[in-house]
Amino acid sequence: MSDRDPSLRRNAPKLALHVPEPAFRPGDTPDFSSLKIPAAGAAPRPDISAPAPETHPLTTSLVRVLGEDDRATGPWDPKLDADTLRKILRDMVTVRIFDDRMYRAQRQGKTSFYMKCTGEEAIATAAAAAMPADDMHFPTYRQQGLLVARGYPLTEMMNQIYSNRGDKLRGRQLPIMYSDKRHGFFSISGNLGTQFPQAVGWAMASAIKGDSRIAMGWIGDGATAEGDFHSAMTFAAVYNVPVILATVNNQWAISSFSGIAGGERATFAQRAVGYGIAGLRVDGNDALAVYAAVKWASDRARTNSGPTLIEFFTYRAEGHSTSDDPSGYRPTNEAKLWPLGDPVERLKAHLIALGEWDEDRHSAMTAECDSAVRAAQKESEKLGILPEQGKDDIGSMFDDVYAEVPWHLAEQREQALSEGGE
Amino acid sequence: MSDRDPSLRRNAPKLALHVPEPAFRPGDTPDFSSLKIPAAGAAPRPDISAPAPETHPLTTSLVRVLGEDDRATGPWDPKLDADTLRKILRDMVTVRIFDDRMYRAQRQGKTSFYMKCTGEEAIATAAAAAMPADDMHFPTYRQQGLLVARGYPLTEMMNQIYSNRGDKLRGRQLPIMYSDKRHGFFSISGNLGTQFPQAVGWAMASAIKGDSRIAMGWIGDGATAEGDFHSAMTFAAVYNVPVILATVNNQWAISSFSGIAGGERATFAQRAVGYGIAGLRVDGNDALAVYAAVKWASDRARTNSGPTLIEFFTYRAEGHSTSDDPSGYRPTNEAKLWPLGDPVERLKAHLIALGEWDEDRHSAMTAECDSAVRAAQKESEKLGILPEQGKDDIGSMFDDVYAEVPWHLAEQREQALSEGGE
Amino acid sequence: MPTMNMIQALNDAHKVAMRADPDVVVFGEDAGYFGGVFRVTEGLQKEFGKTRAFDAPISEGGIVAAAVGMAAYGLKPLIEIQFADYIYPGYDQIVSEVAKMRYRTGGEWTMPMVIRTPYGGGIFGGQTHSQSPESLFTHIAGLKVVVPSTPYDAKGLLLAAIEDPDPVIFFEPKRIYNGPFDGHHDRPVTPWAKHPASDVPEGHYTVPLGKGAIVREGAELTVLTYGTMVHVSLAAVEEQGIDAEVIDLRTLVPLDMQTIAKSVEKTGRCLVVMEAPRTSGFASELVTLVQERCFYHLEAPVERVTGWDTPYPHAYEWAYFPGPKRMKRALEKVMAD
């Protein structure tokens, strides 16, 4: 301990360090009755060109459209036609089935790693629906819904997961680190947070060029603690950048709850206030609210009215990844008890309430999605699964480090080829 | 430019990048009449244990105590006795004289570099007055007032500036990068922002140990853009750390005005809102307001009521450093026209208004301070000035890299000694 | 003596240190309640309480900066960076602050702290869970850099690092957390229990920093290596039937140059082996030092076995990892030259 002049000791109370602790730990029975959930339709909807402070009350409430009665209500109701709703529902179902199949594939030893987005499907799929296909996303690893919604072939996704012959990333990336320029989906980084200010940079470029395309950056609640979050917010605010900055608050970051990222004292949406940009807090399990918020922010950005920080409030219903077992740090039934429900069930119920859907159609659609995923999987597995990879085309390992292979990599390639892989 | 599907082009307006521009550039005549300056005494003073949101209205106003009539007014009036006021005044005057002498010494070639804090003297000196001497400061290069106020010998400061034989930092640091543990003054870093989260770490340690000492971190408006600012805020909020985080908004960062750091859309104090901690915006040229705000935040921290972000609103009246000439980027008379005045003059006028001071005493005191600074300079220069340094004790260059000199540094030391310096 | 794998040994070192010194505090992402994604800090929060072992926000820069402040106060932070691949957001605080503090303050403020981080490949972790960035820290004056290769050393070195007055970057070869690895990924994994260095004494002991270990004596060739590659090297020289002296460096900075020079002067040949990318890696420093100091003893150029100058490619794990084939070729070359 450092030196200290005892004469200066005071009668002040002892200081104490507060270490946040989630409300429930394994063994506890979660009780969410104290969680205040504003009613659907209650939040006002400012004009898209409103000064940012007008949105700030929305950073502590929750934009919700789908009510207990499964009806859409209030000023945020995006009034979508049934086809659009069915499309979002189908995308969500596809994502969930895809996740299940790929999770299983990892367990079967067909690849090294997988990450589901169970419970969060509405966020990426409805966001995709709300934006033109040539806007650019800078996603994290839980926005597979963007690719599905934008029609990126499932086989391509699986090829990447298996690092197989069809993998356009040439076996170089961990599974689920997709990239596809044509579908406006920036390369996912293993390094948390990095993509958030990159999205801002892309949108700055679009603005410099007088283009009309905007960018959307994505980040998890845990990763908001990285310096990159602050870079993104600062640059977005300074240059009034046409970008949507989305924080998916699924309340967990591996084993740490959102309090470890600052979630105890403020919402993540509230960060918008200190930068003077628009902020919205949105029920992430309500596909209509997600759609409406993204549409609002996108219209705002596209009219040079500035960036928006959106917090999607949701719950990570499964483990962090195939390497994680959440029963070690939270009650196993927490996901089920969490009050904002299942986004698939909620949208399904809404369509049924509208008379635009029924159980049979839902079963049929689910079966179709299931077949599509299975067919894609079969197709992809023809191109190989991970354990068979890394043996041929070893020379390719030295491509793309630079545009052209410099002499030292050419030499290393020679050597690697002479080793014949393993 | 990246590929783009022309079928997706919309009739949306062209995006545009906003690049902030200060109101006035060289050649302009600054006109601050539109700057809203709340009246002294107008800001309410929440209880030190008030929930953070109660302070948030204060992040967009300005805590001011000294009014146009040179009287202290309102709930933030710290009601200081005249001796304390005179001490702060004397410290400010000393700092200003010190700055002038050292600036000149640099111009005379006696050292390599110098940085003044002209116009900002009230901030560090009044902050020092408001906190016990064993609280720890993590300063930037413009808080020389802390050392002066805490009685660190001027000769020691100068020895550092000259890198001379008396320099306890052994000639290793750029001038003004002081460090003194005994005076609760952490080593200044040349790397902007780094000290801000370090202050939080120190205060976390104090809390872990059940100590009663708190820390105060300092940062400039420009440097708030660094990721370290966000680390500090996040850790301070998460662990409810007994720390004061001070942003000195002197409106300039070398040639960039505060808009380039985000100051156009929100105040720097408003950043507090998004982290759910207390925030105050304070007239940094009003020594009484500075004192009151620091005292409030320090009492708050010390009673485990949480961290406070304080923005001190001021103006960098001189160039960034001896390497800078501000006439290249702002009107030369801006400092004089800036409406919050000179902190020395304002406190002096207050003391005079109180009947506790007069011009003669002020002149006498100024003369005393001047003598003290001159005497210190004489003393210090006996121990050498920079151009004479770096010739003897070359071996010392290899000390303190590690606690003990490892073999490779011992070898390098041998070699350096054999070179005999230059 | 209890048998421990490397995780258990490291965990035990934490407990020994925290019991002995109330100023040791542990934090990192997932390092508190859950005990870390590799479970190295398991049980610490339970035993030492939430203010001595806790979860940190996902901010490597903030974690290091907080440790700087704590060390300035007088504590001894023992922090975890979840993967070495994620240390870069903390690089500025490490390079500009931690490394230079003692120097820039003339010894007034010191930074006794340990930054632990799992590094290295062989686990199909792809580009961002496989890196070996140790070389980037060996270039920074003021840091000590340590890499253990067995449970015994892991505990002893970690305790020495915690007690050291200087900041130590402690790289843990994650591939061998649960058992040594000879580079033959197609063969069954051996657990640590079968290795003598899994006998880990209870309580306190240290393995001194700055001292390498001759893990195999030999006369024909000196192999300089550390971490996972110690085991790969040992297996390779056995397989090739070379009477090699294998030195486990254990500490990269400060380096045990004496042991190295003595060995190379004896054998006249030298091979340096690391997982990290080749260009400007620590292997180059080793080659340079050996040729500077043992030039006239050298019978052949010093050879390097390294990772390639590419990011770590997921599917090409075993074509990237410097395994038995790369070792064989280099051994043949250095012996033939």
Add this chain to the structure above:
Amino acid sequence: MPTMNMIQALNDAHKVAMRADPDVVVFGEDAGYFGGVFRVTEGLQKEFGKTRAFDAPISEGGIVAAAVGMAAYGLKPLIEIQFADYIYPGYDQIVSEVAKMRYRTGGEWTMPMVIRTPYGGGIFGGQTHSQSPESLFTHIAGLKVVVPSTPYDAKGLLLAAIEDPDPVIFFEPKRIYNGPFDGHHDRPVTPWAKHPASDVPEGHYTVPLGKGAIVREGAELTVLTYGTMVHVSLAAVEEQGIDAEVIDLRTLVPLDMQTIAKSVEKTGRCLVVMEAPRTSGFASELVTLVQERCFYHLEAPVERVTGWDTPYPHAYEWAYFPGPKRMKRALEKVMAD
């Protein structure tokens, strides 16, 4: 042909590139209105407008990240980090993102950008305005690393770097911005005007990346160096009367190994010279490559002249800087051995 110092040459390169390619955008701290603390970007905002040359927040991480996004869009960011000593907050974005993007995306996203930054000592800048961190970038696959040593090369290399499809870290030796420096700090400064390489053609030309320049031919010794040390080395070999071949590497990655090997094979002796700290510096890579490839031609160990393994100490500028005395000793040693 106009006579330019290095700042003017770099400024001119910016203008040539920005006139030719509307996708080149320039930003950095103080780089907009004011034109940079070293004035390299002076006049750009005036000529090209605020959206092509602008001030950035003090966030090196944000600056690099914004450049990543812009490059992903299709622009060519040409950014300034005010001092190399402040590049570390951007290190993660550079190492994890810029360097690996082409690779991890199989070439789908590329990162054509130039990160310019003044580096090196000799200006009494103390620990945080004097560093030479180039070695830390040479270890990162995917980056090119360039260091000019004259106005002519500065312009030509910068234009080549801007046109290069890969990311280039462009280190500018700030000590020689205004004139070459032979290491004799006590002698009057020579302006660039007296140096032939201050004849800088107007308009467009490039100096190719990856090619070193033999700036002095010689038969007895090969000196490998770059940046400020080119001039210090030239002066030193003249003073010592050594018939040395001095190679200005200009690009560190990819390195011009052919020119190096050819020279060392001719001379049989080699000295590598850099300002950066010794351990794990790029000099070690050079020594290693030379001993690997020219071992049997070497008549003596390859020597290194480097900065010390300490932070850069303000008052000890000339005891730290590798000046004439260090050069002399090394030259004597490498010639005597």
